[in-house]
Amino acid sequence: MKLLALAALALLTTAPDPAALQAQYDSARDREERALRMGDRAAAARAHAVVLAAERHDHRPASWHGGRDAPGFALRPGARAERQKDARLAAGLAELGASYRGWAAFWVHDLGTGTWAGWNSDALFPAASTVKLGALAEALRRGHAPGSPLWYDLRQLTGWSSNLAANRLTVRLGGERVVAASLRRLGARASTYPGPYRAGTSTAADAPRPPSHGHTRVTTAHDLGRMLYAFQAAAAGNRYVQRTTGLSRTQARRGIALLVHSVRGGLLEPYFSAPVAHKEGWMSDLRASAAIVYGRTPRIVVVLAYRPGITAAEARALGRRVAALTLD
Numbered sequence: 001m002k003l004l005a006l007a008a009l010a011l012l013t014t015a016p017d018p019a020a021l022q023a024q025y026d027s028a029r030d031r032e033e034r035a036l037r038m039g040d041r042a043a044a045a046r047a048h049a050v051v052l053a054a055e056r057h058d059h060r061p062a063s064w065h066g067g068r069d070a071p072g073f074a075l076r077p078g079a080r081a082e083r084q085k086d087a088r089l090a091a092g093l094a095e096l097g098a099s100y101r102g103w104a105a106f107w108v109h110d111l112g113t114g115t116w117a118g119w120n121s122d123a124l125f126p127a128a129s130t131v132k133l134g135a136l137a138e139a140l141r142r143g144h145a146p147g148s149p150l151w152y153d154l155r156q157l158t159g160w161s162s163n164l165a166a167n168r169l170t171v172r173l174g175g176e177r178v179v180a181a182s183l184r185r186l187g188a189r190a191s192t193y194p195g196p197y198r199a200g201t202s203t204a205a206d207a208p209r210p211p212s213h214g215h216t217r218v219t220t221a222h223d224l225g226r227m228l229y230a231f232q233a234a235a236a237g238n239r240y241v242q243r244t245t246g247l248s249r250t251q252a253r254r255g256i257a258l259l260v261h262s263v264r265g266g267l268l269e270p271y272f273s274a275p276v277a278h279k280e281g282w283m284s285d286l287r288a289s290a291a292i293v294y295g296r297t298p299r300i301v302v303v304l305a306y307r308p309g310i311t312a313a314e315a316r317a318l319g320r321r322v323a324a325l326t327l328d
Contacts, residue, residue: 016057016200018198018199018200019199021054021057021058021164021199021200022164022167022168022196022199024050024053024054025050025051025054025055025058025164025168025199026168026171027050028047028048028050028051028054029047029051029152029153029168031043031047032044032047032048032051032152033149035047054164054199055156055162055164057199057200058162058163058164058199058200059160059200060156060160060162061160061263063263064159064160064263066155066156066159066160066261067152067155068146068151068152068155069146069155070145070146070151070254070257071257071258071260071261072257073253073256073257073260073261073275073277075235075236075253075256076294076297076298077236077298078111078112078232078236078297078298079111079229079232079233079235079236079238079298080110080111080112080113080114081114081229081233082109082114082116082229083113083114083115083116084113084114084115084116085115085116085117086108086110086115086116086117087117089108089115089117089325089326090117090118090119092325093106093108093117093118093119093322093325094119096119096318096321096322096325097119097120097209098209100305100318101307102211102305102306102307102310103120103123103125103209103210103211103305103306103307104119104120104209104303104304104305104306104318105118105119105120105121105123105125105220105221105302105303105304106118106119106120106121106221106301106302106303106304106322107121107221107222107224107225107300107301107302108225108299108300108301108302108322108325108326109225109229109299109300110297110299111229111232111292111297111298111299111300112296112297112298112299113297116225118206118221118222118225119206119208120206120207120208120209120210120221121206121207121220121221121222121225121302122190122205122206122207122220122221122222123206123207123208123209123210123211123220123221124190124207124210124211124218124219124220125211125213125218125219125220125221125286125288125304125306126213126215126217126218126219126283126285126286126306127191127192127215127217127218127219127281127288128217128281128282128283128286128288129161129163129166129197129279129280129281129282130219130224130279130280130281130288130290131179131183131188131191131192131193131217131219132157132161132166132279133183133186133224133227133228133231133279133290134179134180134182134183134186134188134191134193134227135157135166135169135170135173135179135182136154136157136158136255136258137182137185137186137227137230137231137245137247137255138173138178138179138181138182139154139169139173140154140247140251140252140254140255141182141245141246141247141251142173143251145251145254150168150169150172152165153165153166153168153169154169154258155258157169158255158258158259158261158262158279159258159261159262159263160262160263161279161280161281163197163198163199163200164199166196166197167196167197167199170193170196176193176194176195176196179193180192180193183223183227185230185244185245185246186226186227186230186231186245187223187226187227187229187230187244188219188223188224188226188227189220189223189226190218190219190220190223191218191219191220191223191224191227192216192217192218192219193217194216194217195217206222211306213285213306221302221303221304222302224279224288224290224302224304225290225300225302227290228277228290228291228292228300228302229300230244230245230247230252231247231252231255231256231259231277231292232252232256232292232298232300234247234248234249234251234252235249235252235253235255235256236249237249256277256292259277259278259279259292260275260276260277260294262278262279262280265280266278266280266289266291266319267280267287267288267289267303267305267315267316267318267319267322268289268291268293268301268303268319268322268323269289269291270316271319271320271323271324272293272295272323272327274293274294274295275293275294276291276292276293276294277291277292277294278290278291278292279291282312284308284310285306285307285308285309285310286304286305286306286310287303287304287305287310287312287315287316288302288303288304288305289301289302289303289319290302293326295327299326301322301323301326303315303318303319303322305318305319
């Protein structure tokens, strides 16, 4: 008991090496799950104190209280695949993208009609946390649900984009290649998942302005749109998508509910009055948001913004302008 308390105190008072932080988290999570299986609530609470201490170094929001709860969501109908380009919306997105002082990419897909529009949507951008959607899908596909030893990690990955949880999930699922394969099953064609996230840091058809960057974990706005479409279509009962993704209707709905009940904010969610299932990504030079907006009909909206020195305020302003173009 004293050793656990000392470990938690050490994590709270120092900035540990990322590998050591991950090891502390993994060990504490294992002890916590073992204690829960044995019905030892006191031991579970002690282990969870170490988990929380590690998560604070991974920038867990103070407002976040999600744990082993299983949030629900009444899915809105609508899952038409891409059909026809919305030329007017595409022109508006192009104007926004061309006027942005950095590099931007957009993708919008109306799931009620199948119409779509994009700008720079096949250009490779740093992915940051957005490709954690692959780990989410793979864990759900394997049957991890409320009560599973990995459910807590899934809740943190989707809730506040925990790097610690993403890395633990990736190892338990079989490694980065497994998650990369999951991205492909979701429809991503160019996205990568080359290795673990750093704990404690939280040729294309449409690429008129691809950014120059040195990141190896990459994605495109269109890829993120395809992945969200796969979740929605599987959740809506599309059997072909269920076969290709390996996600059942229940599993896909569970994934969407987790994304709906994540920390509020980002580039898009604040600008819609409807529920939003969203995955955010951010780095020192990138802000990204991939969302399903459950308005009158569901609509996928993706915004990527890249610029060395980018500020959260300028990225949110760009997201607000994209949201204004897509409002019903």
